[in-house]
Amino acid sequence: MGERTARRYSDRISREQKHRISRLAFLLAGLLIFVSAVSLVFVGYVATRASEGEADRNAGMLFENTLRDRSLLIAREQLPLARWDEAVEKIVIDFDHDFVRQELKSLWTDFGHDRNLIVNAQNVVLAETFQDYTHIVLRPLSDTPEYSPLVQQARDVFKLKRTRVPRGFSYSSLQELDMKDIAASGFVVLEDKPALVSVIPIIPDQERVALPRDEATLLISAHFIDQDFVNGLNSQIRFEDMRFQFEPSADNDEISYPLESLQGEIIGYFIWGKLPVAAPIWHTVIPVILALSIALAIMAFAIAWRIGRLTASLQASEHQNRFLALHDTLSGLANRLHFNRTLAEAVNTLSYRPFALMHCDLDRFKAVNDTHGHAAGDAVIREVAARLKTVVGDAGLACRVGGDEFVIILNDLTDRIALQKLAGRLLDAVPLPIDIGDGELAEVGISIGIAIAPDNGLTPEEVQAAADGALYKAKNAGRGRMAFADPAGENDAAAQRAEMEKYNKAQSSRPASAAPAV
Template identity: 30%
Template sequence: MTSKAEESRATRRRGVGLVIRTAAVIIVLLFGAANYLVLDYAIERADSFVAETERTLVRNEFGHQIDQVVQYQSQLSFWDKSFNELADGMPGDAFVRDQLRDWMWSDFGFSWMIFASPDGEKVLGVYRGEKVSESKAREKLHWVSDLTHKAERKYREALSPDRGGWQVARAKEDPDLLTPALPEIHVTGMRLIDRVMSIVVVQAVVPKSLYIPAHRLEPTLLITVKPVSKKMLANTERRLGVHDLGFTPIVTQEPGLVMTPVGADAYNPMVASWRPNMPGSFVWRSALPQIAMFVLVFAGVMLFVTLRFSALIKALQRSEAKNAFLARHDTLTGLKNRSGFDEEVRRAIRKGETKPFAILALDLDKFKAVNDRHGHAAGDAVLQAVARRFSDRIGKQGCVARLGGDEFSVLLTGERSCEALLELAGSLVRDTQVPIAYDGQLLVIGGSAGIAQFPQHGGSVHDVMVMADAALYAAKNAGRNRAVHADHVGQEMIIEAGEARAA
């Protein structure tokens, strides 16, 4: 009897033990499955977030590059000299040599520049600075015919009768933008030209006054092609922190490749593609071996999940902080770039007239000679040295920015006298004149500075920058290596500076 009772109790204990073990296994399996699903979801969301962030950055970067190409092209298409040159037909050899070869090709790198009438009767093409046959030019026009049709339509839609001729509608000025507004008659696109993805800009050539005489109603279109070079892609990779950036057909289906259309061109069969900084594969390689151990130790699993999520969030925060920094700073010098400087100036403008500020426009003299003689590495060393000197000189007084090339700007907040500003600007000019040691030799440059103040010299960013540029031009015209305050600039120089910024 006792033996049977003991056997019964032993059986019950074994049953309870089995239930407990089964329950424990089920709990561990459920816990492991829950952690697996949570981790998988987090990785998927993190990968999706990083990919979408990089898509936005890539689209914005190419949009910025297209805007720059439009600005460069407008210096030729929105110009009295170009309009007058086309009065009797196509441009002459002197114009092709001086403006297309020695300027647009040598300085800006436009591979193709084509002048064409909308009906295609008159065509002149220049490739890499040299005139080409009409047949070659027409061949390139075939691949951008949709853009030329759109450009002609936008030109005609912008016309209104005026004084016996026609007036092109002016663009609305945005006081928060430093770049001048252009008439809305240009068309842009991304095309595969000569087997290289290129930025194409098409616009009718118009004079600065935007007045078209009646006998000149039929436009001449200027088509420019700016190749997206390997160097441009490498610089973009470095700025955005992506890898293997390039272009691929829109129908490509390759695992691990992120793609996004750029340029808003419906006829472009290519999209930008790159290898994203996906944290998923790294997390999987790190976490999977741990999951097998964590299903045995509940506390260890919870600790690991907490640490992994914390590390993931910190990695995303660092990535966001890095992207935000790159969007507002110049990668070569570490100074604010044009976008970052625009934000600082807009912030100063919003503080109102009770919070005055000054803008110093600075430009390096003889910098191009250093680049030509010693190479771009020497030029970069000069820009970095000058940036350090400017930053040390300004300190906490304001913000120093590199707007591009050898152009710098300084924002100084607070009330300052003309004499104090001239003394500070003169110190910055002298900083540029101190020789810079590079590769066993001393590089010598100079600098010029222009000063304008808010609100004395304008109630908008554009107006103050125009005055600062006018003062800078006055400094250069007076012999360079000096600073000039906007109060000492004549009206003619102000008009010239405004036209130069608009171009």
């Protein structure tokens, strides 16, 4: 009896020890699951906050680039009138009312500038437009003091860049200057509405005439920041529910980007919805926690697999944010930030690897927007971008840097004949009819300016200025054409012009189906 009792007692102790170990194992397993689950919740929280912060920073950087591009675009739209010998003759030297009315009206009809003013050297307003209505006046600029800071800034820049010539004054070569060294731009409040204003001096281009005095006559253009302006910006970046308002958003799921005046005062806010980065992360973490609660045996595998999924999700989110920061969301081409970086790299390797830069601008694009709407304009931009990529292929990087403005960097193609052939293919491809939906077709043209480094410059600014100058030369020749920049420091400009005229004459003689109408 004693031995049987002892064996039963020993069996009871053994069972209690097993139960205790089982309970301890379950407790440890439960604790491990709990710690792992809490750790994953914490990782998900940190990853969500980090991803949201990175997405917000990238969105802000993308918006700043887009807003800066819009400011430069207004100055470029002013430049054909502001840098023109005939404008100097008929505005600065001998004020021609009919000429002024026609040219100021074109700034509204072609580019939608809401306000345009001509201000002489004595800060007297000679003419001003209200959309398509031009009023010839003689009133002091002090009646609208909102313009004064930008006017003074433009005059200061002009004084730094002006040059003395035999008959008066002229201006430094634009090949040496960026647009910020020519025009002054900023945000002001006009008529109780925020507006983007650009001020640029009226200067010669061919220098057949000279400015009669050392103070500039200025061209002022303003765009009100209304919903159309916001939609134009958002057509490039595609933010959710983007708008402009005078107070910041109270919604934590929206970003409020402050807009400051020249005096540093906040005059309103651009509002858009944050990128939805949190939901995909939590959709990944929650199933992991549920899986860990089911069984300890599959916990390690589930954690490793889900953490891998979480990492992949974060990497995909970061890759998407980087892609958005470096690419134009409408066309899929590289954006201005990507272009600037690539151009800087090309200049750094210029000593052993020359390159070419094509500056392209669409002709008759505004007519598509005005006639068919912005959706049709977006379809045209996407199709033109696809045609540029097809024609350029692996030979270079095609970028969209503005509304209808494209640039192409060609690292391995600098031969003039080869560049002419490539430009010819672009001139053939872009004007082909474009399907904009509902059975309708649109046609646009393209003008191309080509600069070759190092012949046309040794810095990014010089090469861009050379390509810009060549583009304006192509447009002045009748649009739907190409032109090479004159080599810096050489005297063979006349020979190159003859070469371009011969090539463009050949382009003009092609059938209408192959070349765009001017």
